[in-house]
Amino acid sequence: MQKKNCRMCRSNKLHMFLDLGFTALADGFITREQLNEPEKQYPLRVCVCRECGLFQLDHVVPPDELYRKNYPYLSSVTKTGREHFHGMATSICKKYGIGRDKLAIDVGSNIGVLLEGFKSNGLRVLGIDPADNIVEMANKRGIETWPEYFNGNIATKVLKEKGRASVITGTNVFAHIDDLDDMMDAVSKILEDDGIFVFELPYLVDLLDNLEYDTIYHEHLSYISIKPLVKFFRKFKMELFDVERTGIHGGSIRVFVCKKGKHKIQKAVDELVNLEDDKKVYDLKRLEKFSRDVQKQKEDLIDLLRSIKKQGKRIVGLSAPAKGNTLLNYCKIGTDYLDYVTEKAETKIGLYTPGTHIEVKDDASIIRDRPGYALLLAWNFAPEIIKNMEEFRKNGGKFIIPIPAPKVV
Template sequence: MNCRVCDSTNLELAVDLGSQPWCNHFLKPEEIGKEPFYPLRLLYCQDCETVQLDYTVKKEIMFGNHTYLSGVTKSLSEHFKTVAQEVDTRFFEDLKSKCVLDIGSNDGTQLQHFKALGYDVLGVESSKTTAKIANDSGITTLNEFFNLELVQRLNRKFHIINAAGVFFHLEELHSVTEGIREALRDDGVFVVQFLYMKRIVENLAFDQIYHEHLLYYNLKNIEVLLNRHGLAMFDAYLSPIHGGSIVGFVTHKGKREISDRLQTLRQAETDERSNEFATYLEFGDRIKQMKLQNLSYLENAKKEGKKIFGFGAPVKGNTMLNYFGVGTQYLDCLVEKNELRRDLYSPGMHIPIVIEKEVCDLPDIYYVLAWNFKKEILANNQHLIDKGIEFYFPVNPKEV
């Protein structure tokens, strides 16, 4: 295969997570055991140094009807609000008429915050269910895949284009980036928000690797991609979302000066060898160690007769459960807030999902799959911790 960013054929296997089901399709009882498995491997490009999956599950399978709702978690919605206020205050506060496009706009949470600031908003969301939720709540949303062809049909330019957590999903990477350049006004700002691979490696958060995430970026890699399409990042910072995400500000090449904080982040990647092949090989070895540690912890807890529930049924949890081989021999159920996952089972390991407010029986241990909301989870469940219930976090993200 060719590198998804630079077309090079100089790719090498860095991390192999085995064969895994598509992790965003939680199963109905009649689907159990029938789900297909696909290879989940990270390759490293020796030329542009981007890590990426070699196997692509078709986008129509992956994004036709996903059940992730960004509105469900308070901390994510707060983050989106902060980003909207920041980009408005810095660049467009004085304008009377201004518009924003959100790519992968989900249930419209991000756009609600822009709407409140006086923007004319438009969302593009490939999931039918999610697009409907957004439209029903007054956020105009096109139920389509974003690409250059859609931009040409729209024939409209925007002050702000936002893409949060979608930039690694993209099969049509170059058409999407080209579409963004085309739809961005001359003075426009493209806000790109993505999981920071450097932090994934540092935190050992390998569960962020799954089939929807075709690409894993450090600043160096995403800048290669943007530059290829006449765009340039001029500012960025690290936010604590998902254990460490970059919020990057991008415009047309040569339009704005590079900020000091972006320079500092770039320098840290160089100093810490974040883009080197050896770093990724070591990452693979550390993941193997983590598996042994976790299995030993769960095995011991079971021997002591403890009851264990999974906390949260996030999509990424499935990567971890399948790679570790953790199923109902350890976890009785996964306790989840999202109503769309009611009565479903986790793909691969087939653990039943129970809706949080309907849990009547308490475990001794909650094995926390939604570790990225650690603070929120600990704060909301102090009453359970007081009762002696242990919250075990397989991943412990460093503070940002």
């Protein structure tokens, strides 16, 4: 569905500055039987709203196509991710004095890793996630999770069955939602008067500074900076009162929101608004340069892969995150460059990458097979992955890190 109005301010002043072409869904892994079937592809273009500054896609894929059918992403795959989410829960409880038996709700909770952290701090927990297969896993792990989209109707059900929440969280979820007004109405309805809404997601400043265009895919409808958020939350008599920068996913922000007047607004909010202005985040010339730099990165990466192949060396992809599929599809990297891709998540092993149709094998394959090079698609977890693949390195293997500029390590 073509989006002609900003999802925050409703302005029609959307300026498209980056076109990554038509691509398959980044988490739309397919079976061997589906290889010869038609595969849906959608435009992947990024716009900036010239009215409020929100960065967003101008095409919306129906959410049921994204999340309902065997959604493959698991939030517990990396040790770094698990430690991050558990630490986030403990930090929130300590910082805001959220006591035992209070209710924590996580929107887009996946298999419940963040909620595990709240549960270990004595809170009651509830997850809400639309992916049926993921919800089944979460409930088996002892994290009560409802297979639903978070909206006004679900908020009414939560109030009736669970009461109000002291903390509502969403990690890498806020940017996935098209109707943000409906979401915030639901948050406001079930949040205690002194409760907090905390969400975390990749920060636009880091995306632009580090050329992280592979974080752009159809699930990520918005690319968030602080300036448009400050104004947006006022519509719901709420305030963005604090923000923290974190290193996860190549650079993220953790945003804290409350009902108006319930918390003192911290100086970090204005500091990041000023940083965005200093970095000329909303300047069209800066964005046009970003687009040119993306094209050059593509050319440089293809040149590097070609030179390796000309030497008679074999290359595989290491890990199969959604972001990796943006990179593979945009750069047109298929089986002509990569023999296969390896992955830890059992939900992806045995399938084929969307659009490029590269077979996904288990991580142990790279040790047994001994290719010369591994293209690190989950570069944001490079230190952990490289450490785990020490045997590959000892066997003479080398890693290619594609972002921001391709390099061999």
